[in-house]
Amino acid sequence: MQQPLRFGIIGCGKIAPRHAAQAVLHGRLTAVCDIIPERAQALAQPYNAQAFFSVDEMLQAGLCDVIAVCSPNGLHSPHTIAALEAGCHVLCEKPLSISTADALQMEKTAIAAGRKLFVVKSTRYNPALAALKELIRNGSLGELLSFQLTCLWNRPAAYYANSWKGRLDMDGGTLFTQFSHYIDALLWLTDDELTAASGYRRNHCHQEEIEFEDEGIAAVQLSKGVWGGITWSVNSFRKNMEVSLSLLGTKGSVRIGGEYMNRVEYQLLEQGSLDIAESGGPNDYGAYQGSMSNHDHVYLNLVKALADGEHPFANAKDGIRTVSAIETIYKSLSLR
Known part of the structure; x- marks a missing residue:
């Protein structure tokens, strides 16, 4: 029997609850991370997820199959690259990054790691x-x-x-x-x-x-x-x-x-x-x-894209x- 997808969230700001609510409809929310402890704990508690205050510690725990990167724009690149190198698929909030060079490095890392990199285009x-x-x-x-x-x-x-x-x-x-x-x-x-x-x-x-x-x-x-x-x-x-x-x-x-x-x-x-x-x-x-809240469609198609490499989904x-x-x-x- 296939195990449910284990989701993690990096960055527990305003958009993170949208991700958490959808993640538990398609699997389990197992870990969240934010440098502000109270923010991480507040998001983790309703879902019995583990709260982390360090991205490295969260990734080293190996609790996630898919990471939603919801941190500030300028941190999308390092957080995505770290998650990919840790063996996780990544769903990155928009924008993918704030420089083309960083975005290309993110894509290169995903290919090298054999993981999938998606971006929210709700x-x-x-x-x-x-x-x-x-x-x-x-x-x-x-x-x-x-x-x-x-x-x-x-x-x-x-x-x-x-x-x-x-x-x-x-x-x-x-x-x-x-x-x-x-x-x-x-x-x-x-x-x-x-x-x-x-x-x-x-x-x-x-x-x-x-x-x-x-x-x-x-x-x-x-x-x-x-x-x-x-x-x-x-x-x-x-x-x-x-x-x-x-x-x-x-x-x-x-x-x-x-x-x-x-x-x-x-x-x-x-x-x-x-x-x-x-x-x-x-x-x-x-x-x-x-913008319009379409994260239900995002997660529905994320799961399909993980199962079927030909399924159309923003990459x-x-x-x-x-x-x-x-x-x-x-x-x-x-x-x-």
């Missing part, structure tokens, strides 16, 4: 986005001509207080922490890579809180020649405003939007339609809201593509 399971992917796949949009991605959220000063968020070495930037899901959505839908960018970015309202931009606008080009614009900000008044993506093709035009890219706002197609009602809600953290290459795109934008747009 937005791909938004019904509107999944339906649009199928529409593009079957040719209903025709040749893609251009796009516009707009990400307008609210992140007050309190969000960054006493946190790794806002630090360049741990956070990486607004596109990494707030909007990497939607950069991934663009690249996933178009099955393409971002190769060039120009534009502007600045820190206009958070000069005391963060070490990078709080808003930006970029003209970008994909490798197949399609171009478009990306506009982003965390200065929306009081609450998140929208994340929208408009696609113009030779056979139709579509815009999906809402606060979390979760509803169809416009469509005019030569054939077919997107018959999707607004669905789902965000990860709600009280003082602010994040290291998907993560690298997003990291590379954001790095290209940041290297091309000087901070003002």
Whole structure:
């Protein structure tokens, strides 16, 4: 009889409970780790998991088959590499890393260790986005001509207080922490890579809180020649405003939007339609809201991908593509 999967979690912050709740539906949560003991103990206790305060000690205990890396962005690479070298499969929260070089080393380590490396791309399971992917796949949009991605959220000063968020070495930037899901959505839908960018970015309202931009606008080009614009900000008044993506093709035009890219706002197609009602809600953290909570779909497909190497699930290459795109934008747009 096959033994249930043993899950571990590195980093017991705000997203970790989402992982814990899903892990116990597909196996056992056997270990959690955080440098803040109270945080680790609080997550471990409801699941009778063992709490660790050192990543090395947790991995040396050999209690896990799969590790969910939920630590700060800047620690994704070392924590993932350590878990892979310890013989564990890894599900890394977004972004995979905050540098392409680190992401490539993570992939190389997974191959050498014979382990699987996955990355959380929960937005791909938004019904509107999944339906649009199928529409593009079957040719209903025709040749893609251009796009516009707009990400307008609210992140007050309190969000960054006493946190790794806002630090360049741990956070990486607004596109990494707030909007990497939607950069991934663009690249996933178009099955393409971002190769060039120009534009502007600045820190206009958070000069005391963060070490990078709080808003930006970029003209970008994909490798197949399609171009478009990306506009982003965390200065929306009081609450998140929208994340929208408009696609113009030779056979139709579509815009999906809402606060979390979760509803169809416009469509005019030569054939077919997107018959999707607004669905789902965000990860709600009280003082602010994040992307839609689709970790149930993430874990369901994680288990399938572990059992079947051909099952489609976001892997290291998907993560690298997003990291590379954001790095290209940041290297091309000087901070003002």
